[in-house]
Amino acid sequence: MIHGIWSFIIAYALVNLAVFGIYGLDKKKAIKGEWRTPEKNLIAAAVMGAPGALLGMIVFRHKIRKPKFYIGVPMILVIEAVILFLLVTKTDIASSILNAS
Secondary structure (H helix, E strand, C coil): CHHHHHHHHHHHHHHHHHHHHHHHHHHHHHHHCCCCCCHHHHHHHHHHCHHHHHHHHHHHCCCCCCHHHHCHHHHHHHHHHHHHHHHHHHCCHHHHHHHHC
């Protein structure tokens, strides 16, 4: 069970790193006036990795004036946090982590 949890954590970190990169690349393209990533794709990326999207918004100062981003991405993050909280508290994940130490 622990091996699966670490695999999930590593995969989630990699996804968030990729989402962060997507936001940074889109900002770079915006500055250069090049073809941009559609907003629906940026939101979809945020669903996959809200922490990476929010960090990308802050670091690159990207999409910070658009309500669907400055409201939507934090809402996605909160929803993901609630789901994670429920998974940890309502399943055996928490006890398996504590018993592994």
